[in-house]
Amino acid sequence: MNCDRCKDKAVYTRRYSGESLCGRCFSQSIVRKTAKTISKYNMIQRGDDVAVAVSGGKDSLSLLHVLSKLSKSGGYTIRAVTIDEGIPGYRDEALEIVDRYCNDMGIQYSVLSYKQMYNTTLQERLDQRTDNTSSCSLCGVLRRQAIEQAATDADVIATAHNMDDYIQTFLINTMSGDVSRIGRNIIGASRRVQPFCNIYESEIVFYAFINDIPFQSEPCPHMDEGIRTSIREFLNELEEKHSGIKNNMNKSIQKIANYVQDTKVRKTCQVCGQQSTTEVCSVCRMLERTA
Amino acid sequence: MNCDRCKDKAVYTRRYSGESLCGRCFSQSIVRKTAKTISKYNMIQRGDDVAVAVSGGKDSLSLLHVLSKLSKSGGYTIRAVTIDEGIPGYRDEALEIVDRYCNDMGIQYSVLSYKQMYNTTLQERLDQRTDNTSSCSLCGVLRRQAIEQAATDADVIATAHNMDDYIQTFLINTMSGDVSRIGRNIIGASRRVQPFCNIYESEIVFYAFINDIPFQSEPCPHMDEGIRTSIREFLNELEEKHSGIKNNMNKSIQKIANYVQDTKVRKTCQVCGQQSTTEVCSVCRMLERTA
Known part of the structure; x- marks a missing residue:
């Protein structure tokens, strides 16, 4: 099968669009899609x-x-x-x-x-x-x-x-x-x-x-399964x-x-002074909880 | 195991709440929950x-x-x-x-x-x-x-x-x-x-x-699998x-x-006169499409 864009040999079929692409055109499509998102x-x-x-x-x-x-x-x-x-x-x-x-x-x-x-x-x-x-x-x-x-x-x-x-x-x-x-x-x-x-x-x-x-x-050894x-x-x-x-x-x-809408109000953590949605931020609570 | 509410023999365990219930108390709980929703x-x-x-x-x-x-x-x-x-x-x-x-x-x-x-x-x-x-x-x-x-x-x-x-x-x-x-x-x-x-x-x-x-x-013979x-x-x-x-x-x-919010505006179907979100309602379109 040939690439739908340049006629080189296709190496990838994008099922949701039906397109067949060669490696170079596939790579380009990812770069373009990222540029479009940005x-x-x-x-x-x-x-x-x-x-x-x-x-x-x-x-x-x-x-x-x-x-x-x-x-x-x-x-x-x-x-x-x-x-x-x-x-x-x-x-x-x-x-x-x-x-x-x-x-x-x-x-x-x-x-x-x-x-x-x-x-x-x-x-x-x-x-x-x-x-x-x-x-x-x-x-x-x-x-x-x-x-x-x-x-x-x-x-x-x-x-x-x-x-x-x-x-x-x-x-x-x-x-x-x-x-x-x-x-x-x-x-x-x-x-x-x-x-x-x-x-x-x-x-x-x-x-x-x-x-x-x-x-x-290799996945992280602590990966949450x-x-x-x-x-x-x-x-x-x-x-x-x-x-x-x-x-x-x-x-x-x-x-x-x-x-x-995110209705949570931004406050200041009473322990470390970072922005937080609660009195004590999630980091300080986590450090306290696992101390 | 006994019913958590009346001490009769339990026949059902509601896993998300941990409750064990007899048939009568289970039935009552469904009736009450429905009443509460209404x-x-x-x-x-x-x-x-x-x-x-x-x-x-x-x-x-x-x-x-x-x-x-x-x-x-x-x-x-x-x-x-x-x-x-x-x-x-x-x-x-x-x-x-x-x-x-x-x-x-x-x-x-x-x-x-x-x-x-x-x-x-x-x-x-x-x-x-x-x-x-x-x-x-x-x-x-x-x-x-x-x-x-x-x-x-x-x-x-x-x-x-x-x-x-x-x-x-x-x-x-x-x-x-x-x-x-x-x-x-x-x-x-x-x-x-x-x-x-x-x-x-x-x-x-x-x-x-x-x-x-x-x-x-028995499920409907046309059930969409x-x-x-x-x-x-x-x-x-x-x-x-x-x-x-x-x-x-x-x-x-x-x-x-x-x-x-449902932003679709209510209109009147041009064929049957029923309320519709489109010019011709879904029923008339369906009947036309499968005629």
Whole structure:
């Protein structure tokens, strides 16, 4: 089969559109779609200093790859920030991959560890934990604030959340009854942007593959095998039978997020002074709970 | 194990609350929950003539059973209306069950057929259909208007949609990208009410079972084995692992439905003169398409 765009040999069929594409045209389509998302939601301005949160996985290294192409014409600069949670073995390998990749690409790169920031590692906290806090919720709360810290001077923080992540999070919030979080998921001009939010996870894997991006594919040893995995598998099965369903859901969710307003008032954390929706912020509560 | 309420032998464990109940206390809890839903959403007023749409399945016959208990103290009257789509064999058995049940319960009962109303049967339309209209969407469009017709003089039309139906419909609308339909699903004072909207499907089956309600359990021969079945099974698996998830989703969806407004303007159908959101209503378009 030949590429529908250039007539080279096709290597990818995009089921929801019926298009067959060669590797080069597929890559171009991902870069263009990302550019369109950035422009549609006004995510990045000319002159911006963009900090890309890079874990070493397929999504974040692909985002770095795409943004390094787009940054020239977009007139902005990019740099990578990585958070070292302190997961012996696992995170060390990722740090090496990111370090080597950024060196090869000529991208400035910095690491901030939980140890530097919170004087603790994820492993220590997991060992100390006395309640049933999941590893992902513990880590996620700490990581969010660490990324903010690592990117203090940046104009924009870009994360590599893809369309699948976005839909899964919507369903998890719906299933937990936490509707106001849906309102916090509005895509639009904000300091935290997700340029891959309209791209299928499966297409990012393929992008990384055909562009020889050396990502870490082993999952985190503390990966929460909870509800997100069930939701991911269910949506993948549905997409297999009814291709385009994820695209439709993504559009619905973006509309719903615009309707639902985040009614929580921003306060100042009484412990650390950071912005918070509660008297004591989620980080300080998490550190207290797992002390 | 004993009933947590009366110390009789327990026959049902409500996993999401941890309660163990005997048959009588379980039945009472369903009746009370329905009463609470009716009152919370102001569904039925004293003096109302309530037409209950009865198919002959567990949900609608259980609704009739519950409402016949509640109607006395609520000061309203109930009657049953059944739509005969014209499905040889299947619908005939249901009509017999409903007829006998209403006679036994002393409930007034009427039948309106597609033949009387549209001068066609579902079977004829399914045989004539030239496009890929699903049997459920064809039937659903015709049934909705038929119920309105059968209940023209009633103050309220009660349907037996349960919590599972409600959640499935939300996900189907999300997956089809049709967000405005979510806004049409607001629970509240309207002529069409769903007193079972906060009750698990599984608990309605059990209610019918312990109250010896003689429902038809065989599914419709034209049942659409499409996406609703996949969604039902997925949600049942999740509820099995994380009990209470459907309750949470139901609350989220009711909040979301209140945020999302149905922005479609009501017009008059150019063919039949009924209310419609389009120039020609869905019934006339469906009849035209399957003629």
